Amino acid sequence: MAAAAAVVVALVVAVALFSGSGSEGGTAGGGDTPATAADTVTAYLQALSDGDADKALSFGKAEPSSKDFLTDDILRKQIAKQPITNIRVLDKGDEKSPLRMGTVKVAADFGGKTSEADVRLTKVDDAWKLDNAFVRIALRNVSGDEGAESTLTLFGEPLKDKESVNVFPGFQQLGSTNDYLEVSQLADAAPLQALSFGGTSFLQPKFDLNDKGQQAVQSAVSDAFTACERSHALNPPGCPYKMDRPDAVEGTANWGPADISQVKMGLFLEYAMTTTVDGPVVMPVTVQTVDGGTASGKVDKVFFGTVDLTKKPPALTTK
Structure with a gap:
């Protein structure tokens, strides 16, 4: 009988050990x-x-x-x-x-x-x-x-x-x-x-x-005025400026480097993917006149443009 009682006690202890004590924290059932x-x-x-x-x-x-x-x-x-x-x-x-x-x-x-x-x-x-x-x-x-x-x-x-x-x-x-x-x-x-x-x-x-975008906008402006320098036309293709002198001879214009240091970027327009650029730009130009002479001067005005960031590289349009 004593041996049987010992077995029962051992079983009860085992059940208590494996069933847990019902504590509030931790994991259920261990x-x-x-x-x-x-x-x-x-x-x-x-x-x-x-x-x-x-x-x-x-x-x-x-x-x-x-x-x-x-x-x-x-x-x-x-x-x-x-x-x-x-x-x-x-x-x-x-x-x-x-x-x-x-x-x-x-x-x-x-x-x-x-x-x-x-x-x-x-x-x-x-x-x-x-x-x-x-x-x-x-x-x-x-x-x-x-x-x-x-x-x-x-x-x-x-x-x-x-x-x-x-x-x-x-x-x-x-x-x-x-x-x-x-x-x-x-x-x-x-x-x-x-x-x-x-x-x-x-x-x-x-x-x-970003930095790359800002540099690309600056390059778009710079490239546009560089297009003026590559041409001898009074109204160079792709150039924001033109020579309006009535006595100038077509094909004789020599455009100098433009000062674009004061051109600034405006706000980036998210819905249009564009940014504006504006500022005063001075560009020297020399041209022959119909009387055989040479005239030198500067085109000095405020430049306005819009740069399209959906294009690669970004594309500049001017007003």
């Missing part, structure tokens, strides 16, 4: 499934911080329609630019709701800048799942054939003709298919906020000329 809603949010953010895309998505309730930007490669680019650190739960919320729904206030540092949000979760079977484990970016004005937004790229991939893309919260690398443009965000993004706003966000790109 496995990989977080036990609480707060643990789930923390595990999700830790997976993002670790660059593990599939694990991060496993904590979400919904399956993304596309994983083009939900990969380890993209995620690691995000955290290389903005490491995710200092993950903390600010409020565990109500995890015992009969509706099997919960909200956890969480904060984390993205590249050293704190972001916080109320993250919504739903209990699916016995596991808490984030209602939104990724952000859907709705794309506006990207499908047109013209305008800077039609050149927009995300992590080097063109967004033209896409209605939306799915991304993880954090750094979004914006760029352009146009070599002359640089892209930045109009406003600082709050990475975690999109998770609490139905999982939907919008890009706010701001386009401007």
